[in-house]
Amino acid sequence: MAKITLYEHANYEGMAANLTSECEFIGNYGFNDIVSSIKVESGNWIVFEDANYEGKSYNLAPGDYSQWQAWGGTNDTISSVRPREAIVLYENVNFEGRSVKLNTACEFLGNFGFNDTVSSIKVNSGNWTVFEDANFTGRSSSLKPGSYPNWQAWGGSNDTMSSVRLCPSITLYEDANFQGKRVELDSECNFLGNLGFNDIVSSIVVHSGNWTVFGDANYAGHSCNLKPGNYSTWEAWGGINDTMSSVKPN
Structure with missing residues (x-):
């Protein structure tokens, strides 16, 4: 699960807001235009200067950002945030059918109703390893950022994927x-x-x-x-x- 904590002041002081999903207007949490430090605990996130995921944006990897300079932004200007889907798995070839978006490792895709059903993949960020069995075991393939319209593109087999995780x-x-x-x-x-x-x-x-x-x-x-x-x-x-x-x- 992706998780981010926004802080009112630098160095993680003042009010805090913990989020695990997208928020189109952080003013709903009393946090509009007051964010001065951030902790990204898991997943990759995009923070935006305007509501509804508009305006200047910044990509944040897991880590601690003790002040706004650390993410290259401007103080007190964040209005919306959302996790960046690092990898998207599709049920059918050519990115059709149902999909599941992941930011972190998943030891069993059956938890998302996706065990042994993946036929195409988009990797938006990071390098990922996909496994034919649960718990990161079985035959594996390494995927760099890019689009894989069918299982031949990553050198695997159709409908045989059970777990995925980011490469170090x-x-x-x-x-x-x-x-x-x-x-x-x-x-x-x-x-x-x-x-x-x-x-x-x-x-x-x-x-x-x-x-x-x-x-x-x-x-x-x-x-x-x-x-x-x-x-x-x-x-x-x-x-x-x-x-x-x-x-x-x-």
Whole structure:
């Protein structure tokens, strides 16, 4: 389930509103044009400056946004919000028939009446793995953002999908506050020097999955476990500046 918390003041202070579904006018919660910080606990969300999902918009991945600059917006200008359907599953080929929209992992599509009925898929954001059996088991296929009009497009079989989840994803930045050079990873790396990134990481965004970062190569040395979120400085993940040499998803 997608979940977002809006706060009246910076640094998660003041009144708060918890949402798990779209809201075309947050004034209904007494929150119109007063949002100054946000926590996205799950799912990917779009926040809009005007009601009815209009005006300037911002895409927010899971993480903490302690002030409006963190999402690139303007203070006290949010009027509507909605979760972004990261993946849409369709009953029939060519995106026809019933559909289910997901922002987070689903261990059994039968909970949505969709077990073994998927024939086409749209991936709007993130990299996803789809599985033929429940609980993320059985034959799997990895899908990048794009449209898959039939099961041949993702290399699977028709009507044999039972669970789906986001692939792990992390972005490492050279400087604090997500500045400077960056490298994006969706799998383990036993030596960041191979990417020109040894001992220079100062900020991190974990887009999906849980990751462990290590002070030494080959997953050795001081380690820290990171959940999805934004880590603007090394203090945020409890590490030491410029001392990271390997990373891997848990």
